[in-house]
Amino acid sequence: MESHPQGDRSAVEARFAEVFAHLGFITSYARHRGARDADAIAGEAMAIAWRRLADVPVDDSRPWLINTVRNLLLAERRREPATGSQSLANLELEAPLEPLPPELELDPELAAGLRALSEEYREALLLIAWDDLTPAQAARSLGMSRTAFRVRLHRARRRLTDELAAQSYISPVSPQQTNWRQT
Amino acid sequence: MSNDNVMDRLRAARPPAAPPVNDHDALFAQTVAEPGDPRLATAQTRPARRWTTRPRILAGGSVGLVAIAAGVVLAINGSSAPPAFAITTSGDGSLLVAVYHVSGMEAAVQQLDAMHLQGMLDVEIKRGPARVPGPIKCSTGDQGQQVQMLLGSDGTDVVPAGVRGAGTWHLANCSITPGNRGSNGITLPGQTTGTTSGSTTGDTSTNGAG
Numbered sequence A: 001m002e003s004h005p006q007g008d009r010s011a012v013e014a015r016f017a018e019v020f021a022h023l024g025f026i027t028s029y030a031r032h033r034g035a036r037d038a039d040a041i042a043g044e045a046m047a048i049a050w051r052r053l054a055d056v057p058v059d060d061s062r063p064w065l066i067n068t069v070r071n072l073l074l075a076e077r078r079r080e081p082a083t084g085s086q087s088l089a090n091l092e093l094e095a096p097l098e099p100l101p102p103e104l105e106l107d108p109e110l111a112a113g114l115r116a117l118s119e120e121y122r123e124a125l126l127l128i129a130w131d132d133l134t135p136a137q138a139a140r141s142l143g144m145s146r147t148a149f150r151v152r153l154h155r156a157r158r159r160l161t162d163e164l165a166a167q168s169y170i171s172p173v174s175p176q177q178t179n180w181r182q183t
Numbered sequence B: 001m002s003n004d005n006v007m008d009r010l011r012a013a014r015p016p017a018a019p020p021v022n023d024h025d026a027l028f029a030q031t032v033a034e035p036g037d038p039r040l041a042t043a044q045t046r047p048a049r050r051w052t053t054r055p056r057i058l059a060g061g062s063v064g065l066v067a068i069a070a071g072v073v074l075a076i077n078g079s080s081a082p083p084a085f086a087i088t089t090s091g092d093g094s095l096l097v098a099v100y101h102v103s104g105m106e107a108a109v110q111q112l113d114a115m116h117l118q119g120m121l122d123v124e125i126k127r128g129p130a131r132v133p134g135p136i137k138c139s140t141g142d143q144g145q146q147v148q149m150l151l152g153s154d155g156t157d158v159v160p161a162g163v164r165g166a167g168t169w170h171l172a173n174c175s176i177t178p179g180n181r182g183s184n185g186i187t188l189p190g191q192t193t194g195t196t197s198g199s200t201t202g203d204t205s206t207n208g209a210g
Helices: A006-020 A023-032 A038-051 A062-078 A087-091 A108-116 A119-129 A135-142 A146-170 A175-182 B003-012 B024-032 B038-045 B102-114
Strands: B056-058 B064-066 B083-089 B095-099 B120-127 B147-151 B156-159 B167-177 B204-209
Touching: A006 A038, A006 B024, A023 A038, A023 A062, A038 A062, A038 B024, A062 A135, A108 A119, A108 A146, A119 A135, A119 A146, A119 B003, A135 A146, A146 B003, B083 B102, B095 B102, B102 B120, B102 B156, B120 B147, B147 B167
Parallel strands: B095 B147
Antiparallel strands: B056 B064, B064 B120, B083 B095, B083 B204, B120 B167, B156 B167
16 A cells, blocks of 8 residues: 555554454455465455555445455465366365365255355355345445345245255155154 | 245354454554554564465465465474475575475475565476476565575476376476565574574575475
C-alpha cells in the first residue's frame, strides 16, 4: 500500500482494522474448505485486503474476503497434481486438497451427501449454513445476482435432500431398522 | 426429509470456528506496518504465528516450495543416514542449499524454516536435465540474503526406474519474496553444541539426513 500522511494513515488503519476483525471468520472459512494452512491463507487474504483496501466494500467486507480466500484456495489447488498417479505424487508429497477435510468429522452420511454435490452447490449451501451469510452476501461473494444465487441454493438443497435420501436408502442397517427388528 | 430439514441438519453439523487469534494485534501490525515502524519490534517479541511460512511441497507440473528463511545455525547431524541436503553459509551470509536428491527437497525447506530465515522461497522443479549445470541463484526482490540452490551434484537428479519419483529432475526456478525481516535481515539463532554460525573465517554447513 502506498504511504499515507500520518493523519490519513491512521484513518486507513482504522478502516482496515474493521476488515481485520474478520480474521477469525475467514480462517474458519479456509479451514472448513480444506486449506492446508488456513492461518496462512487468511493472513494472505488480509495482506491483499490491506493492499487493495480501496476495493474492499465499506459496509460489509466478508463477501469480498471470502471471495479472496476462495481464489487463494483455488490457486493452491491448481498447483496440485492432476492425478494421483503422477510421478511427483510418489515423492511423499502432500495429498491433493480435499474440499471437505476429514478432520471436520462430519456425520458420514452428510459428508457423503455433500461430497456428491458439485462444488457450486456445496459452496452455496455452506455459505448459508456454516458461514451464516445472507443470500445477498453469499451472492456477492460468488459474484452473482441474488436471484441467480437463490435458484442455485434451491437446487442445491433439493440435490442434497435427494443425496441424503439415497444414502439412507442404501444404508445397510439403519438404527431404526435395528430397533424394528429387535421389537 | 424436506429441504428445510436438510438445512437444519447442515447447520447442526457446522464445524467449530477457528480458535481465537491470540496475537491478533501483532499480526495486524505485521500487515500494516512499514519498515521502521516501532510496532514491528513489539510484534516480533511475541510468539508470532507465521503467516505464509509453513513449508510445503506442491506437486504437479512443477513443485512449489515455500519457506521462511533466516539465519543460520549449524548442527552437524549425528545420524548415520546419508544426508539429504546441506546448507552452507558463507562469511558474507549467503547460503548455498545443496539438495542431493529431489526427495530431500522438502526436508531442506523445513530446515530453512527451522532456521527462521525470513522471506518466502519458491522453488520450481521440472522434469528433464538442467540446461546449465550447477546451482541456480534465487532471485530476490531487494538486496536481501543471497541464496543459491543446487539439485544433485550438478543441477540434475536422476531417480532410477522402480524408485519413487523415477525420472530426471532439475530446478527450473528459484525466487525469494521478501517478507518481514528482522532488523539486520538475518536472525542468528542461539548456538548449537559443537557448531558455529555466521563465521567470518570460513563456511559452515548444516547437513540433513535423508
